[in-house]
Amino acid sequence: MKYDVIVIGSGMAGMTIANKCAKKGLKTAVTDSRPYGGTCALRGCDPKKILVGAAEIIDRANKMKGIGIQGDIFINWQDLMAYKNDFVAKIPKGVEKGYEKAGVDMYHGAASFESENTVRIGKDLLEADKIVIATGARPVTLDIPGGDLPIDSTDFLNLEELPKEITFIGGGYIAMEFAHLAARGGSKVTIIHRGKTPLENFEADIVKHLVNATEELGIDLHLEWDVVAVEKTDNGHAVKAASKNGEKTIQTDLVVNAAGRVPELDDMNLEKANISYSKKGIQVNEYLQSESNPSIYAAGDAVASKGLNLTPVAVLEGHAVAANIIRGNSKTPDYTEMPSAVFTLPTLASVGMTEKQVKEIGKEYRVKDGSVSNWYNAKRINESTYAYKVLSDNEGYILGAHIIGPHAEEMINLFAMAIRGKLTVSDIRNMVYAYPSMGSDIGSMV
Template sequence: MKKYDVFVIGSGMSGMTVANKCASKGLKVGITDELPYGGTCALRGCDPKKVIIGATEVRDFAQRLKGNGIDTVPEVNWEDIMAFKESFVDAMPPKIEKGYKNKDIDTYHTSAKFLSDNTLQVGDEVIEADKFVIATGAKPRVLDFEGGNLALSSTDFLNLKKLPKSLLFIGGGYIAFEFAHIAARAGADVTILHRGEFPLENFDRDIVQHLVDATRKLGIKLVLETEVSKIEKKEDHYVVTGKSNGKETTYKTASVFNSAGRPPAIFDLDLEKAGISFSKKGITVNEYLQSTSNPNIYAAGDSADSRGLPLTPVAVMEGHIVASNIIKGNKKKVNYPPMPSVVFTLPILASVGLTEAEAKSKQIEYQVNYNHAESWFNAKRLNVKEYAYKTIINKENQTILGAHLIGPNAEETINLFAMAIKTKMKINELRTMIFTYPTLSSDIPHML
């Protein structure tokens, strides 16, 4: 049996943060991951996705300026862009492991299961530790209908050697929309099937409608209120059956992808043997990110049922808090700043703070500024058709409660709104700021 001060399960951003910080303070640390070190964001999510999006951004910009200074719209070369993506991904696991070795962190490459409240089975080893940190992230939801196992994952999409002629995505969240936009701009025929009445349910509905319109204009078939009930493999294609209002419709496609959500990857850890309380949302934790039922356990990132959004910067922040509480005792409570969230489609959708529905449910006196901005100079010079904003203002103290944007540079502009919300900046202070012009940020005063 091996003994550690801290043992971390999962080597994504939160687990990596905990392991490195604890080791730097002289604690004996071990870490395991059944997948390559680096986690979803660096290897199977945001980073490779954003690299691939780069080529589609060039094509989109060229299409918008065709006839206005651009003669030829470039094609997306899938093989080249995947090779470029691999140059980022392949280097990451060995680099991370080397960093662990330099800090005398013991590394394991296998799954883990709890044996008791302070022991863990890691491959052939039994591990005992004073503190365990669960940072296993999330994984694709299991599709429990006939043929559900035939659907590929988001990881599979990011590793496609060749882009299929047609793709069907099950689910209407950000993964489906982002990958659908990539595939459509790379020349594929794309369908999204979503069981709800509205896609991207956690974002402001009015702003989402702009993205729905843009998605359909791109040629993507977006089918709502349709529950997938079956996937069948035929000779060279798949047939997907969807039910809507009791009526069945079939869809023929070369490939099917499961983008129906990502629950926490905690249900194979035998948590009950360690007396760890959990729900379908993750490990039940207190304000110190410590298990409410086993004080030797902490959780961070997507595996914790906390108030943090499933975002990489949030996972890193939670990792720092967990490490601090292990090193110094529970002295640091988790306190979430405004958490901006982005859907990296084209146009880009970005959001921070309260939606209008949330502000209404909290019975706050608020006002809403919602308008299209496609007639503004920035939209015209970029020739974009989808540019809109919704800002929600606290009437009482004239601060920003929420901001929701769709359009160019929204992923950057939203950070300024997040800063204004965090610092409780008055809208008059924002209105009287001098912004560089003509930038997208210079549009902010006109959104208030």
């Protein structure tokens, strides 16, 4: 079968590309080895946030207990999972209806390359002028004894019961988010991370506040420890860790591999298609076109690009790839502002550069920061963790903004718009904001 475009992967990047190309009259096919919808919608951001939503209620009620709220509430894990599963189960059919409406041919199966412009999906051999790799990412494999024993993030989001004791391997956003969720669900939680601090790519001064909040929640955070083995025991698992100070063994009911994610490019026979790639993903030019095979484009987590591994970035790259396929190479993704959030409680959010990154480029800058748990928006809900750090240049333009506190994920969008719209510190201060609202605080943060 001959197509104009074949898209491998049906997450947000692949979905964007397939639908846009088909609607422009290109004969388009899409395939996925899993149900249509991708990581974010089926086994990532969306189901996670449903579970976090329940934890937010627990957190808010606990902070207000004795000052207007009485009685105990708890998470009924089975009911919450049933609600989440009902939400997720409807997504693949909805995605398929969208493809059908756009005129996209649908295949179900893993794709592997046979040549520079042909792929095999089961018994079907498909050829196309352009082929897009949008396969996303998968959990990293733990190369240690017992590395196959921990469950991954997908498994965690499908747990039928929440164990009494859970140990997370890793200190990235998956480990931190799930740890905060599990702790508020009643589990005793341990995090083991090899780095000096969790969330190394975020602003260090703001992460310190999250570390304090994490430990105050009762989560055991073991930093600068390497997990060297996992063993099955009669009562669960034994996690063995080592550091410069010696070794330790942690007994736990369940172990979760949250050590990171890598591009999902296994068994695709990329060499047969002359596609250059590394452990970071497909090597592409500024148009997200393969550096070694001009018939190939890539988008999302499968790409070794400048974008963060975030759903909005995948969509951004999807629009760029679709435009370049339809009209020829002319569109490059603009990564100027890429807001991101870690949905712990409290939430940590960031956009733009960290202070370390600003120093590395040698740019002059000013900083305004502080812990502001005494501000009204924190005191009204009895929130003890609320802090910010904003960097701007000598002309007053925002270089980076970093917040931890209630609704930080919404506030950071305002800073992202300020960066995109080239608003200055003066512009932000002189804005009139609805009050009382979280957004009204940003005028005092610059």
